[in-house]
Amino acid sequence: MTHQTPAPVSTVSVTVNGTRRTFVCEDRTLLVYAIRDNLDLKGTRVGCMNGDCGACTIKLDGQAVKSCLLLAASADGAEIVTLEGIAPPGQLSPLQKAMWEEDAFQCGFCVAGALFAAQELLDTHDDPDEEDIRKALIGNLCRCTGYEYMVEAVKSVARARRQGGTCDSSVD
Known part of the structure; x- marks a missing residue:
């Protein structure tokens, strides 16, 4: 039986689409996966995983970024807007x-x-x-x-x- 050391985890707090959210994830978790899996916001898509396609784009502290290139832990304290937060619910910008x-x-x-x-x-x-x-x-x-x-x-x-x-x- 091999002994595996658990992956380090972080508690991440972000404001997403105007709502403060906190979640726990492994330190190696990409922000795109945290948004989809931990926050259940599926408008942020997983595409090329190297920043070329733009499917994972979000607004992070006011700038459009590719979330597949960032670790979720690096977003701690940030303000995030996802596709779901571009306009109020039920409306279009x-x-x-x-x-x-x-x-x-x-x-x-x-x-x-x-x-x-x-x-x-x-x-x-x-x-x-x-x-x-x-x-x-x-x-x-x-x-x-x-x-x-x-x-x-x-x-x-x-x-x-x-x-x-x-x-x-x-x-x-």
Whole structure:
């Protein structure tokens, strides 16, 4: 009989989508798995596991990050927004609504990455052009090739803002 030393564990406290949550996990647990398994938030997807596809994207302390590249313990004390927290329950943010109207998402695998990347662009550029939008989305893989529709959705949100519409597309 071999003796195995238990993996070290950490107690992690985070504010997720406005609610303080605490969980225990092994120190080696990736943040993407903690969000899905410990917090039961399935909008954060497990994809490539090396930061290329964007399916695991969340907002961590105000910045879009790939949660497959971070240990859960490193997020202790952080504020996290997941796909489920972009808008109030039962509502869509202006960007989500635009993506819906443009049929930008088919299978839904890339939703988090595309939304957080597009939102970050809209938060930093008042009037992004098509090249800006494409560059912002480049770190996200859409298996259904919905890129053209995503670009159109971001353009429509930017256009609504320019026209003085009530389009507050904040993800915070």
